[in-house]
Amino acid sequence: xxxxxxxxxxxxxxxAGASLAARPVEHTVALTVTERLRRAGxxxxxxxxxxxxxxxxxxxxxxxxxxxxxxxxxLLSAVPPEAVGPLADALGAGPELDAVNAxxxxxxxxxxxxxxxxxxxxxxLYRLGSLRPPSPAPEGRARRATRxxxxxxxEWVQGFADATGQARSSALWxxxxxxxxxxxxxxxxxxxxxxxxxxxxxxxxxxxxTLVYTPPELRxxxxxxxxxxxxxRAALEAGAAEVLLFxxxxxxxxxxxxxxIGYEPVADRLVxxxxx
Numbered sequence: 001x002x003x004x005x006x007x008x009x010x011x012x013x014x015x016a017g018a019s020l021a022a023r024p025v026e027h028t029v030a031l032t033v034t035e036r037l038r039r040a041g042x043x044x045x046x047x048x049x050x051x052x053x054x055x056x057x058x059x060x061x062x063x064x065x066x067x068x069x070x071x072x073x074x075l076l077s078a079v080p081p082e083a084v085g086p087l088a089d090a091l092g093a094g095p096e097l098d099a100v101n102a103x104x105x106x107x108x109x110x111x112x113x114x115x116x117x118x119x120x121x122x123x124x125l126y127r128l129g130s131l132r133p134p135s136p137a138p139e140g141r142a143r144r145a146t147r148x149x150x151x152x153x154x155e156w157v158q159g160f161a162d163a164t165g166q167a168r169s170s171a172l173w174x175x176x177x178x179x180x181x182x183x184x185x186x187x188x189x190x191x192x193x194x195x196x197x198x199x200x201x202x203x204x205x206x207x208x209x210t211l212v213y214t215p216p217e218l219r220x221x222x223x224x225x226x227x228x229x230x231x232x233r234a235a236l237e238a239g240a241a242e243v244l245l246f247x248x249x250x251x252x253x254x255x256x257x258x259x260x261i262g263y264e265p266v267a268d269r270l271v272x273x274x275x276x
Contacts, residue, residue: 001082003066003090005053009037012052019054019062023078024204025127025266028244029101030067030077031203032210037069046169047071051096055083066096071167073099073271079106088113099273107270114274121165121248121271124255126263128243131236133229133261138222140189142230144182149193150175153184156196160213164248174198174211185234187227195223197231205241212245212254225257232261 006012013020013034020027020034034052042049047070055064057080064079066087074096079087084106091097092114099120100110111117145153157171178184178198187195195214199207209231214224228245235243245263247255 001056001058001086003053003055003064003083003086005051005066005090007042007049007051009034009042009050009052012054013038016052016054016062016065019078020065021204024206025125025242025244027065027077028125028203028206028208029075030065031206032200032208033067033069033075035201035203040173044170044173045069045072046167051091053087055079055087057083066091068096073101073273076100076102076106076110081105081109084109085113097274099271101269101271104268104270107272111272116275117272118275119270120273122250123246123269123271124249125266125269126245126247126258127266128232128236129262129264131229131232131262133233134222134225138187138189138226140187140194140223140226142185142187142227145179145184145186145196147179149184149186150179152193153179153196156213156215157198157211159215160196160211163213185227185231187223187230189221189223194218194221195227197224197227199231199235202235202238202240205239207235207238207240207243209235209243209245224254225261228258229261 020031051068053066054062057063064083065077068074153175154171158168161168183199185197186193198211200210212224212228232243
């Protein structure tokens with residue numbers, strides 16, 4: 001039983017790709033992040049080479065995943081309890097575990113092993129049950145974003161990054177790539193865009209709604225619910241077996257919106273950061 005680490009996405013996917021695809025809901029972020037690394041290059045996220053790791057259990061099968069794309073927290077996915085100690089021993093003295101995104105149980109085990117972490121964020125993973133668009137719907141209609149919307153899209157993706165504590169560095173790529181494959185949905189009211197939702201590339205039959213943004217001055221009018229429902233419907237029409245999204249548990253309004261339109265809780269995750 002051991003951890004193996006690499007900076008090479010191809011090596012990682014050759015070893016762990018089948019394990020990721022076998023449990024796509026649990027591994028949703030690892031799937032989308034490694035797919036983006038494969039398409040856009042190892043330094044796509046702007047903070048140096050990735051650290052990619054996998055744990056092989058007693059029977060030799062891959063049973064735990066680590067994906068770190070600096071400067072983002074290390075993502076731990078499906079890590080069994082017996083692998084947490086060896087992971088802490090292997091990476092605990094370096095920058096790879098300065099911040100961690102893990103399910104609640106794994107986060108608790110890691111924090112006990114490496115004191116000094118604090119909870120920075122609590123997230124909840126949702127999966128779509130029966131889609132229920134808001135009724136009555138807000139005034140307006142959905143449409144696919146185009147290249148002509150680029151300046152506004154970049155501004156809103158950067159606004160989403162600021163609101164969620166993410167880096168702005170991927171905004172241009174997200175807008176250009178999302179526009180090219182038609183995965184950015186706008187809600188228009190009065191002839192002008194009022195809300196945005198984006199969705200990931202399909203992977204192992206799953207699609208994740210990756211960003212939902214309404215400018216502050218336009219919030220509270222059910223635009224976010226409408227555009228999220230439309231992006232979710234588009235994912236289903238494209239053949240997704242599962243449609244997923246994450247919500248910050250510190251934002252009860254967004255969690256309420258997602259549940260009202262048909263999303264159901266799956267699991268909670270914590271982002272932990274080591275105190276300086």
